[in-house]
Amino acid sequence: MNTREDLQRWDDFIAAQMLAFDAAYLVKAGEPHVADPLRVAFLQVSDSLYQANVERAIDDFLVNDAWPIWLSLDELVNITHRAHFARSMLKIMLGLQKGAPAVFVPAANFKIPCATDRPVFLRWLLVDTWRTFGQAWLASLAGSYLDVQDSARSAPPA
Secondary structure (H helix, E strand, C coil), X not given: CCCHHHXXXXXXXXXXXXXXXXXXXXXXXXXXCCCCHHHHHHHHHHHHHHHHHHHHHHHHHHHHCCCXXXXXXXXXXXXXXXXXXXXXXXXXXXXXXXXXXXXXXXXXXXXXXXXXXXXXXXXXXXXXXXXXHHHHHHHHHHHHHHHHHXXXXXXXXX
């Protein structure tokens, strides 16, 4: 059974990795990564194109304890979104995020490995859950952007 402390350590670890991804993106692009509807739409289409390289980078990290420098900007965006998704999963598991989005409803039947088995748990967080729920999460994210845009359009002028 996974303890609250184990899951919190993973949440902290993923948060630190997200900072590393943002820093790597900033160095390569010269500007910060900002999630927007266009990037999310591109990620929905390109996810399968970058899947092998991103998963190879995750495997490299498990062996070398450092993210490979060869990740492209698009691969950094992909892995950043995987990390955001992993944190969402962890927050739900920790009970910090109420009302799980519909994308997580099948998660009750999803086998969760032992959080103390670092390689297995990290691969589960960034690969297995993404393969199972990633596209639905991206669709949900894209939908939330559309909701925000619709609300902005329908708001009365100030």
